[in-house]
Amino acid sequence: MRRLLLVLSALMLAPSAEAKTLYYGSRVGMEVTIVKTSGIGSSHARIVAKHTRQNAITFCRDYVGKATEECIAKELQTALHLEITANCKTGKFTTFYGANMLFQGRNPEPGAATDYLISDTDDDVVLDGSGASGYDCTLEQFKALCPNRVR
Template sequence: MMTMATAFFSPNRCAFGLLLNVLALVLASLVFAAASLAPPASAASFDCRKASSADEHAICSNDDLSGLDDAMAAGFREARRQAPAVVKPLSRSLLAERRACGADIDCLKLTMTKAVGAYKSIILGEPVDGDRKDKVYYGTRAGMQVSVVSRSGIDTPRAVIQIEHRREDAVAFCRDYVLKVTDQCIQDELAVDLQNKFTGDCKTGRFTTITGQTYVFFGRNTATDAGIGNDFVVIDPDTNEPLDGSMASGYPVAIDQFKELCPTRVR
């Protein structure tokens, strides 16, 4: 009669145990393979399995960014429902800013938080571009803007506006004028030679622009034969000739900068 010990250590029993071990290894391999094929972290605004750009890969691999993307997507859907005409161009602009960040986590957090705030403003009926007053144009092309850092002596003989040409300003130029935001475009725009301030003497009307040009504000245009159609007379002191009011003459940008320095003179 076969004892229990004999039965346990019989060849058939050992073979069965070996089979169980093999099956366990196969099962473990299948589980590992399935895990390796599982989709990456999800993002609400796009499919992480199809992520192609640096910003998309960064979002899919970062929990904080993924959460911001969820909030941004939810805000976009509701804002689009309420104001589709406003949201369509805004979303393109915000996406371009996000793309320009590449894989920079801090930059992505900043731009995505801005996007969430913008959609929230639309939903609540608040102004979306409330900080626009802190931008000043330095040229006539779309997006040629700088950021205002500080203002002092406005409407006095020592009016000064300190400025910075920031990355967000370069992105605006590449987006609105070049119509394509790339690292090279941003670098080229940031390399433009600009002053870090523009100044004016609101008593004499003499002022220097962001690009370093000096003009003199002569007041409202009252002459009918002056040959210029603009409301105010701005003189180029090098030629003693008035700017003719055209975009090419630089008048629109010059008068706008003078308005920032000496608003009470331009009424």
């Protein structure tokens, strides 16, 4: 069962069959290419990614509307931490923006805007589910690291 969950979560990471990608931001095309994973679902989960020229082209084409050399170069300069990690037991994890987060499980509040509680421990704030909070891509990064914690 655990192996099936890992395979399914890996398939959900990428919209293309060519390379596995994972979103780092909420806009269309804000993605990086996964180059290595280890310890997925454990207390030492790790994903290493690369921000490729193809990732930048996708962002420029699909979000900006034109894949110019200027747009591609600017996108490739986005400051990212290309390694994310998690302790799936405690729920502590990092994002591609370098934020320290805490996955706290299901949101107990009926009718809440989010299914899960995720806190940014650097800013001591709970993500509210809005696009501005980065909730969706942050949850996807945690899911990729700890697929057994999110159903």
